[in-house]
Amino acid sequence: MQNDLADRELLVSLAAEVEANLVRHIALAAEWQPHDYVPWDDGRNFEFLGGTDWEPGQSELSDVSKLALTVSVLIADNLPAYHRELGKYLRTGPWWRWVGRWTAEENRHEILIRNYLMVTRAVDPIELERARMTHMVEGFSRPAMHLLDVLAACALEETAAAIRHRNTAATADSPIVATIAERLAADDELQAVFFANLISAALDLAPDQTVRAIADRIADFHVPVVKLADGTTSDELLAEAGIYDRANEPALVFGPLLERWNIFTRTDFSEAGEKARAELAHLRS
Numbered sequence: 001m002q003n004d005l006a007d008r009e010l011l012v013s014l015a016a017e018v019e020a021n022l023v024r025h026i027a028l029a030a031e032w033q034p035h036d037y038v039p040w041d042d043g044r045n046f047e048f049l050g051g052t053d054w055e056p057g058q059s060e061l062s063d064v065s066k067l068a069l070t071v072s073v074l075i076a077d078n079l080p081a082y083h084r085e086l087g088k089y090l091r092t093g094p095w096w097r098w099v100g101r102w103t104a105e106e107n108r109h110e111i112l113i114r115n116y117l118m119v120t121r122a123v124d125p126i127e128l129e130r131a132r133m134t135h136m137v138e139g140f141s142r143p144a145m146h147l148l149d150v151l152a153a154c155a156l157e158e159t160a161a162a163i164r165h166r167n168t169a170a171t172a173d174s175p176i177v178a179t180i181a182e183r184l185a186a187d188d189e190l191q192a193v194f195f196a197n198l199i200s201a202a203l204d205l206a207p208d209q210t211v212r213a214i215a216d217r218i219a220d221f222h223v224p225v226v227k228l229a230d231g232t233t234s235d236e237l238l239a240e241a242g243i244y245d246r247a248n249e250p251a252l253v254f255g256p257l258l259e260r261w262n263i264f265t266r267t268d269f270s271e272a273g274e275k276a277r278a279e280l281a282h283l284r285s
Contacts, residue, residue: 002208002270007147010202011092017201019094021194022101029105029190034112037180043119058121064241065177066123068168069113071234072184073128074135074226076110090150102191109184116180127229135226148202148213153221155195159253160223162188164244171242200261208273211263215276218254218283222246254283 005013045051059066090099117123145153165185172178202210223244226234239245258264264284269277 002206002272004209005206010147010206011090011095013205014198014201015092015094017198018098021197022094022098025098025101025190025194030186032183034108034115037112037176037183038115038119039176040119042121046125054121054124054126056124059123060120060174061122061177062173064243065168065172065174067228067234067237067241068164068171068181068243069117069177070123070128070131070228071226071238072165072168073110073113073117074131075224076106076113077132077136098194102194105187105191109187112180112183116176131226131229146213148199148206148210149217151195151198151202152210152213152217155192155199155257156217156221156253157223158188158192158195159257160244160249161185162192163252164223164238167243196257196260203261203266207266207268208270208276211266211269211273211276211280214258214261214263215279218280221249221253250283251285254280255285258283259285 047053061069090096117128118125162185165181165188169178169181169185172181199210199214223235223246228234228237235246239247258280263277263280266277
């Protein structure tokens with residue numbers, strides 16, 4: 001039976017791994033500018049400044065592309081809540097520098113998508129702002145977690161976000177939307193690698209404790225859900241559009257990560273770890 005490590009012990013023990021992965025992440029992350037992806041020549045004033053207000057005929061995007069971008073911008077707009085949830089666990093040394101880097105990258109996504117939607121008049125700006133206010137007021141929170149649970153949840157969430165954006169790119173009817181979605185997916189994938197690498201290091205340090213966290217977070221995993229004006233949810237419509245279907249999570253999200261972490265081939269689990277691994281057996285490819 002392995003002894004569980006307290007979060008403060010894990011923060012110290014994994015700090016060097018965080019530093020190394022932060023350096024790696026920054027080295028690999030392409031520098032890009034959100035303003036480069038926005039067709040500014042398409043922009044014009046709304047009525048408040050003497051122009052013309054939005055009407056549906058101005059949008060040139062399909063309903064699928066509009067939905068995908070709306071969901072992405074609402075999730076990214078809720079960044080303060082995500083920052084709070086991540087930052088309250090990681091307010092020290094290289095951990096805190098990573099939180100800052102992650103937050104800056106996610107904020108850049110929100111800036112890009114919102115500017116694109118407004119300049120191209122792809123969606124009703126008033127409805128988008130109302131949806132943003134509702135989503136922000138509701139906020140995002142999760143039950144109190146230990147450090148390993150936070151890392152496992154983030155690895156799952158960023159992997160799922162990358163899949164959503166890759167599929168958005170594949171189904172987009174606009175070359176610019178496809179380019180934007182590919183750019184966001186590339187960021188998501190690098191962020192997912194960061195969190196996955198920390199889980200790999202944690203498995204070597206505290207295998208039973210880490211696989212327990214993985215099993216628990218997979219058991220209650222769900223991507224952020226946005227309630228839409230017509231009463232439907234983003235879950236339903238994104239699945240119908242082929243962008244993100246929760247039924248595919250075992251094959252596309254959970255399975256690849258479990259393989260990356262060698263969950264089914266490790267030999268260092270004791271009884272507690274074996275119990276957690278057994279709970280994951282149905283996800284073995």
